[in-house]
Amino acid sequence: MKIVVKKFGGTSVGSIERIRNIARRLHQEMASDCRYVIVVSAMGDTTDELTDMAYQLSKKPIKRELDMLLTAGERISMSLLSIALQEFGIFSISFTGSQSGIITDSNHGNARIIDVTAFRIREELVKHKVVIVAGFQGVSREKEVTTLGRGGSDTSAVALAAYLNAEKCEIYTDVDGIYSADPRIVHDYVKLDEINYDTVLEMAYGGAKVIHPRAIEFAKKYDIPLEVKSSFTFNTGTLINKELLNMEEKKITSLAQKTGLFRFIVEADSLHLLQAINNANIDLYDFTINGNNTIIVEKENYEETLTSLKPFLIIEECEVQSISIIGHRIINDIDFLMALIKEVKSLDTEIKDIKKNAVGINLIVSTRDIDQLLNKLHKNYIK
């Protein structure tokens, strides 16, 4: 049974018209020898609106109830898409995360998938039905509804693709594919036809809003080809695979950036510090332990981090940006590294950290004009 999993994000199912459009497109492209599983996020801003309501009632709504609340979002989009498909004569059935057999741990708000028992999906696929699945959600062994946290719907899609041994997992989004840099900032960006898991992982960790790293790691582990493509045009997008089919000679594939980060240098026993961070349940964006401790967190965790750092001495604190320069062949190239440092400094930008990653170089900088820096680097190294 040839199976394709397609995932549509919040924007793609953001209105009745868009939901109908997906149904229309699917109706046009469906192949009789293929079975389809459609994973959907909640419509548009639904998740944010529901979250807002919860925070109007409580500054710290308990996570179990927040999960119960938020999972209403995908329930709405999945059943509407199923209704839309049937209007085009396509037999379909929608399943919640629980009905789909997405089994997670009990960590409400940020649960991990620990098993997939999607026998109900398989049964319906055998009956030639298109199965629509609520992304982002699962169920714990204790039968409690959980959510997967950020990138949850991508992860749901890839996990199902792995379980179902799908031929491909397509991630539909509001862009044509993966670009060499952020098109809102870098003007002469290019769309990439292919990219491998490690590279796109590096981009995602570097801040590129493509697919969530969790989903990519999952895809890599189970060797699921991913395609990032547009939910408006349905055109061929960017294929993410184990090996590039056409390995290009280019040294650098892409740039990614992440802004709104806060970097603290803390004088503390590292274990005590990490324990404090862990107790506060704060996700560290990055950290280096090296004499002193350097931790980087995202803006939304800033206040909580300050609180948890109270027992320690903060030596330095500043807002920073992260730039990732991604490309397999550059990581051992000292000449490239020196040139890069000179380049960045010439733009009057202070380099806080430089780190070597699996497929690239990560710069933590403090600059007011990251756009200029990104455009300069893209011009120099990519195009």
Added chain:
Amino acid sequence: MKIVVKKFGGTSVGSIERIRNIARRLHQEMASDCRYVIVVSAMGDTTDELTDMAYQLSKKPIKRELDMLLTAGERISMSLLSIALQEFGIFSISFTGSQSGIITDSNHGNARIIDVTAFRIREELVKHKVVIVAGFQGVSREKEVTTLGRGGSDTSAVALAAYLNAEKCEIYTDVDGIYSADPRIVHDYVKLDEINYDTVLEMAYGGAKVIHPRAIEFAKKYDIPLEVKSSFTFNTGTLINKELLNMEEKKITSLAQKTGLFRFIVEADSLHLLQAINNANIDLYDFTINGNNTIIVEKENYEETLTSLKPFLIIEECEVQSISIIGHRIINDIDFLMALIKEVKSLDTEIKDIKKNAVGINLIVSTRDIDQLLNKLHKNYIK
């Protein structure tokens, strides 16, 4: 374990402020020797809005998906109420119909409760938690999400009260209790302190928007005292019980009316006619088979009814109103009946049918001014 079940309808949970108000009130009145189960409907117009979206996509959305869609509504209100309660220091947990163990048949959109296995609720009550339950919804033996149709949340509440052997089931609404007639029409209405199941059932069937007949029948069967009261004031409302504690001397308890009805007299073999009605899945509001067949349907079923009557000859068709005059002692009182008929005719109103019910008289009339008629009858017989 002393248990009280409280049910809040859509208006009562219609905004964040109202949800917070329920939490505040509950916090004030909670007794340490009592356990609470709260059944909620979807917020305000949520159900209608979700239904609208489905009908934008399809003229006939399949019912299984519609149930999936609509059940998102109570999921939102229940988790928000749970969050609100916790903000007042009340430990609480919310459950969907499925988690609550409301087992139904597979009749999507209008499922019947066939069993209640609410062991999870009991477990949480033992732990002193307030349990919040999504009304209106259940789960079939096939693990499919179902909805209970009209009056579903009331029915959920009463079914749980029966299963849990609750002391009382309180139905919170936007009025103070049950009135002797519709306050929007009859000016000198009075609030009733007590009423028995049969009387309120007659009122509900007669069109009074109090509690859905299904819920009342359930309460009567399991002898669950019901109290209809205001979700704004939390004041003592109207108690519905098996026997009136203070049987009053008044002959007539109340009036109820139902407008927007269509009455057809059809020449047909009665069995063929009923089969046609049944095939079209139309709820008959009333029928009489007596030489010819008289059927009465609600406005929303008008078009479908016309279609299903195509094979037959319609002898008469008109829009009618139903008035129920409710009171135990009047049904065998021929003098009263004659006086009533004269009264109605004097107001230039054509009586189409008169029927004797368990606790009252039902009139089917055709009038342009039902308000005048109701006020007149209320003045004559009640006050």
